[in-house]
Amino acid sequence: MSVSLTDMSSYARSVVEQLGLEPHPEGGWYVRDWQSPINDQSGRRPLSSLIYFLLAEGDASAWHKVDADEIWLWHGPAPVTIEMAGSGEAPDETAVRTVV
Incomplete structure (x- = not known):
């Protein structure tokens, strides 16, 4: 469970808002910024990707x-x-x- 926007510091909240982060299912906040146009052998997953991930104070x-x-x-x-x-x-x- 991610710390709510209202419960996080103003710094963390500004990062979430500026980068457009969304709650991550495993906790924290994230956004996928890039992914490879080439998939793995199964064809279901990109070979690589880049995400921004934030854990606010109290998050895990x-x-x-x-x-x-x-x-x-x-x-x-x-x-x-x-x-x-x-x-x-x-x-x-x-x-x-x-x-x-």
Whole structure:
């Protein structure tokens, strides 16, 4: 569940409004800015895409499996904690927590 526009900071709200971000089903806010005109072998998914993704204070992205390479560009201003480990419903005890 994404933090509502009325509950986020004025800075986060301005980013959502300026970039036209929408609530993401896994939490946070996003917009797809670009996608490859070439699809994968199944023909259902672009080979690559670029999204803007925002987690406002109090927001969290749901634990999920990533089945493709991702490149993350962090634009601050607050730190973010990334957890990577396991393949179950939640991070396992060997989760690697990285604070950026």
